Amino acid sequence: xxxxxxxxxxxxxxxxxxxxxxxxxxxxxxxxxxxxxxxxxxxxxxxxxxxxxxxxxxxxxxxxxxxxxxxxxxxxxxxxxxxxxxxxxxxxxxxxxxxxxxxxxxxxxxxxxxxxxxxxxxxxxxxxxxxxxxxxxxxxxxxxxxxxxxxxxx
Amino acid sequence: xxxxxxxxxxxxxxxxxxxxxxxxxxxxxxxxxxxxxxxxxxxxxxxxxxxxxxxxxxxxxxxxxxxxxxxxxxxxxxxxxxxxxxxxxxxxxxxxxxxxxxxxxxxxxxxxxxxxxxxxxxxxxxxxxxxxxxxxxxxxxxxxxxxxxxxxxxxxxxxxxxx
Numbered sequence: 001x002x003x004x005x006x007x008x009x010x011x012x013x014x015x016x017x018x019x020x021x022x023x024x025x026x027x028x029x030x031x032x033x034x035x036x037x038x039x040x041x042x043x044x045x046x047x048x049x050x051x052x053x054x055x056x057x058x059x060x061x062x063x064x065x066x067x068x069x070x071x072x073x074x075x076x077x078x079x080x081x082x083x084x085x086x087x088x089x090x091x092x093x094x095x096x097x098x099x100x101x102x103x104x105x106x107x108x109x110x111x112x113x114x115x116x117x118x119x120x121x122x123x124x125x126x127x128x129x130x131x132x133x134x135x136x137x138x139x140x141x142x143x144x145x146x147x148x149x150x151x152x153x154x
Numbered sequence: 155x156x157x158x159x160x161x162x163x164x165x166x167x168x169x170x171x172x173x174x175x176x177x178x179x180x181x182x183x184x185x186x187x188x189x190x191x192x193x194x195x196x197x198x199x200x201x202x203x204x205x206x207x208x209x210x211x212x213x214x215x216x217x218x219x220x221x222x223x224x225x226x227x228x229x230x231x232x233x234x235x236x237x238x239x240x241x242x243x244x245x246x247x248x249x250x251x252x253x254x255x256x257x258x259x260x261x262x263x264x265x266x267x268x269x270x271x272x273x274x275x276x277x278x279x280x281x282x283x284x285x286x287x288x289x290x291x292x293x294x295x296x297x298x299x300x301x302x303x304x305x306x307x308x309x310x311x312x313x314x315x316x317x
Contacts, residue, residue, distance in 0.1 A: 043254060045246030047230075049268035050207065057244075057266045115267040125247070145227065145247035153271040154232035154241035154278065 040064050040141040042076070042128040046118050046149035054149040055115035056089065058126060063107040063141065065132040070099035071107050074130035074141075078116070081123035081146045089116040089126075099133075121151035190223040190286025194295040196230070198280040200272050200303035208303040209269040210243065212280060217261045217295065219286050224253040225261055228284040229292070232270070235277040235300050243270040253287075275305035 044058040056078060065071055076090040090112065094100040100107045118124065127143040197213040210232065217228060230244040246263065248254040254261045272278065279300050283292040 039252055041249035041252035041254075041256075043246070043248040043263075045229075045244055047244035047266050047268075048271045049266075050271045053268075053271070055266065055268055057246075057264075059264055111264065111267070113267060142249045142251060145250055147227070147245040147247045148242070149245070150242050152241065153273055154234055154238070154243060154276075 038064055038066065038130075038132075038139055038141055040128055040130065042126055042142040042144055044126045044144050045147050046124065048120060048150040048153060049115075051153050052120055054118040054120040054122075056118045056124065056126065056149075057115045058111070060111055061109050061128060061142075063109065063128075063130055065101065065105050065107065066134045067105045069105075069132040069134040070094070071101070072099075072131045072133060072135070074109075074128060075138075076116070077127045077129060078118065078124050079127065081125065081148075118149050120149050123148040189293060190220050190288030191225075191284045191293055191295055192218045192220065194218050194282060194284065196280055196282040196296040196298060198298050199301050200278065202274060202304040206274055208272040208274040208276075210272045210278065210280065210303075211269050212265075214262060214265055215282060215296070217263075217282075217284050219255065219259050219261070220288065221259050223259070223286040223288050224248075225255070226253075226285040226287055226289070227292070228263075228282065228295075230270070231281040231283060232272065232278050233281060235279065238276075240281075272303050274303050277302040 040061060040063045042058060042061055044056055046054055046056050049055045058076060063071060063074055071094050073091070073093050075088050075092070077086050078089045079086045092109070094107075123146050125144050125146045128141045129138050130141050131138045194215060194217045196215050198210055200208055200210050203209050212230060217225065219225060225248050227245070227247050229242050229246065231240050232243050233240045244266065277300050280298045281294055282296045284295045285292045
């Protein structure tokens with residue numbers, strides 16, 4: 001009687017443990033599947049290049065388009081933290097006849113040569129907006145936190 | 155006898171499964187919690203671009219984070235020697251939804267295009283500060299020794315070069 005109870009408890013614990021592990025694995029899988037396909041992170045900051053000459057530096061970006069679609073355009077937008085005024089700092093269009101990407105679903109974009117002009121002492125965030133041939137509107141693909149341009153030369 | 159063995163095996167399976175679940179969900183700590191960002195060396199110097207324009211050049215650096223951590227921000231600070239306030243010369247934030255690093259534990263930011271403005275003749279050290287999601291504030295990750303920005307015109311150095 002005692003032995004059979006022990007067996008039952010053991011079986012119950014084993015089933016419980018294994019089903020919890022299975023449930024946990026299922027949860028992790030569904031979180032990965034929910035990732036946005038068009039998300040394209042943007043990372044950047046501001047530095048002082050000269051007296052009253054501040055520049056926005058954006059790390060190399062990779063735009064992820066929907067598989068089988070082509071990039072229509074992307075823009076980098078600088079938004080002032082105070083007041084929220086927005087300004088397009090980079091407007092990019094691919095070739096009309098042979099748009100990007102040539103293959104695959106990612107568009108790597110090279111860095112500009114001189115970085116982007118900014119106003120010293122002002123706080124900004126940078127957002128990346130883009131549209132592919134499957135989109136009816138432009139989408140916000142990524143956005144940085146707020147950073148502040150240096151006010152003066154050290 | 156057989157039953158006892160069966161019970162032992164079943165109990166082991168149950169214990170193993172529960173332990174696996176505990177580690178996976180973070181209930182069982184994998185390691186001792188420490189600063190999210192760790193020592194990240196920074197190397198820099200100063201050069202003269204024009205008569206009265208000097209630039210600080212910072213070598214490509216790598217920010218090291220604890221496994222699983224993400225970067226909140228980093229900044230480069232110029233500390234003038236012999237008076238004057240420390241000044242942030244570069245303030246950087248990663249993407250809010252997909253922060254850095256995308257994978258692994260290190261971040262190597264690209265070089266800025268124009269280098270950083272400096273005052274000719276002044277002596278500086280450069281400090282790299284960073285904050286990971288596990289840090290409550292910015293931490294100093296690395297610092298250079300003092301270096302001095304050149305001053306004067308190239309003609310001033312000609313007699314010395316002709317010697």
